[in-house]
Amino acid sequence: MVALLLASCGGPAHETRATHSDDDASASPFVDNKGYKPTSFTDKITGEGRPVIFIPGLGCPGEMFDGIIKHLDDRIEAHVLTLAGFAGHKPIKGPLAAAVRKDLIRYIRSHRLDKPILVGHSLGGFIAYWVAATAPDLLGGVVVIDAGPALNDNDVETARTLRNAWAQAGDDELVEQIRTAYSSMVTDPKKMEPYLAAIGESDRHTIGDAIYELVRTDLREQVDKITAPLLLVLADGSLQTLYKQMVKPIPHKQIVVLPKTKHFVWLDDPAAFEAQLDAFLKAHEKT
Numbered sequence: 001m002v003a004l005l006l007a008s009c010g011g012p013a014h015e016t017r018a019t020h021s022d023d024d025a026s027a028s029p030f031v032d033n034k035g036y037k038p039t040s041f042t043d044k045i046t047g048e049g050r051p052v053i054f055i056p057g058l059g060c061p062g063e064m065f066d067g068i069i070k071h072l073d074d075r076i077e078a079h080v081l082t083l084a085g086f087a088g089h090k091p092i093k094g095p096l097a098a099a100v101r102k103d104l105i106r107y108i109r110s111h112r113l114d115k116p117i118l119v120g121h122s123l124g125g126f127i128a129y130w131v132a133a134t135a136p137d138l139l140g141g142v143v144v145i146d147a148g149p150a151l152n153d154n155d156v157e158t159a160r161t162l163r164n165a166w167a168q169a170g171d172d173e174l175v176e177q178i179r180t181a182y183s184s185m186v187t188d189p190k191k192m193e194p195y196l197a198a199i200g201e202s203d204r205h206t207i208g209d210a211i212y213e214l215v216r217t218d219l220r221e222q223v224d225k226i227t228a229p230l231l232l233v234l235a236d237g238s239l240q241t242l243y244k245q246m247v248k249p250i251p252h253k254q255i256v257v258l259p260k261t262k263h264f265v266w267l268d269d270p271a272a273f274e275a276q277l278d279a280f281l282k283a284h285e286k287t
Contacts, residue, residue, distance in 0.1 A: 036110040038103035039092055041081040047072070050140075050286060051113040053079040053104070057122030057147075058210060059178070059202040061087035064195055065119075068266060071274045076281070079116070081124075085206025087198040095213045096206060097123065101130045108138055115140030115286055119277070122147050122263065126214060132230070133222040141284045142228050143277060146235045146263050148243040149219035159215035167208030175200050185263035192264070224249035231280045233273060235261045254280070 044062060046069065054065045062080035069078050083100060085091030092099060104127070108116060117140055120128030125147030132142045169177055178200050183189040223246070230253040234240045240257055247253055258265050258272050266273040 036106060038107050039084065040096060040099035040103045041083045042089060043107070044078075044080045044082075046078050046080075047074050047076055049074065049076045050281065051079060051111075051116035052076045052281075053081065053108075053113075053116050053118050055081050055100070055104075055118065055120035055124030055127055056083070056086075057124050059086045059182075059199045059207050060121075061195065061198040063198070064121075064264075064267075067270055068119075068274065068277065071270075072277075072281075079111075079113075083123075085203040085210075088201035091203040091206045096210045097127050097130065097213050097217065100127050101134060104131055105135050105138065108135075117141045117143065117281065117284070119143040119145070120147065121145040121266075123210060123214060126217075126219070129219050129223060129226065132226040132228050133219060134225075136225055136227040139228040140286060141231070141280065142226070143231045143233065143280060145233050145273075146239075146243075146265055148239070148246045149223050150217075150246060151215055152242055156216065159212045162215060163208035163212040165208070166211065167205045169204055174204055187260065187262055187268045191267045220246055220249075223247060224251075226250050227252070229280075229284055230254070231256070231276065233258060233265055233276055235263050235265050235268075237262065 052072070054062060054068070056062055056064050060082075062082040065078075065080055069080065072078070081100075081104075082089055083096060085096065115138075118128040118131060120126070120143070122145070125144035126149065128142050128144055129147075129149045132139055166174070166177070179196055182196060182199060183192050186192050230247070230250050232243065232247055232253060232255045234243060234255065234257045236257055236259050244255055247255070256276055258269050258276075261268040261272075
């Protein structure tokens, strides 16, 4: 998504290469903290069954997964997230993806979720890789939608340019940037229309800083720690070769490219995506 956003668009953050310690995420199981409430995302829980956590992409509301949740009906307990600062939600200070990674591990433990499946799109997929590498025994599976564990161009000037293009946009300019960028990520712009207003309520500094963080954080040396089975569903675009190369160290993976789809693959071809998700959930049922 970052490359597409840069092409479409023509607050201070870190100016050095991002580094993070995983000690805070694994030091305690947090199993007794039932009242824990994350600050980096909100959740909507529906249904009963296998816990499946949905993490949307940059600026996107959790409602973008409504069609998938309806398809899965009552087969799963769906935990649908919306990240802080996106779609009208209150922003937080500090790197967002790192905060979500930490909060989500704690969330899974405090809710006593037994081997949940993570489903993440774009930025959400990047976070799913990060959680799976940090806490490999916590998950029952990971579904990543059109995302890799890094970007090929992660230099600081690219990060600054992207961040500033969004963080410094005026109100009218931001609305037009969002419409242009996100409508280009589906084969039929009408499919994105229901979500543009919510995306447009995102905090522009959060979008800019999240892009900066994503550009500057490289997980490629961590993905070999991912032991949960992974399904990588890719758009039929130019980045598929790069993403396939990046996930080679992951031992238990399946990679699928859905023909004639763009970045929001499940909006472009719902039936094909749902079939892949159904098969993955069936293949990795809890025993």
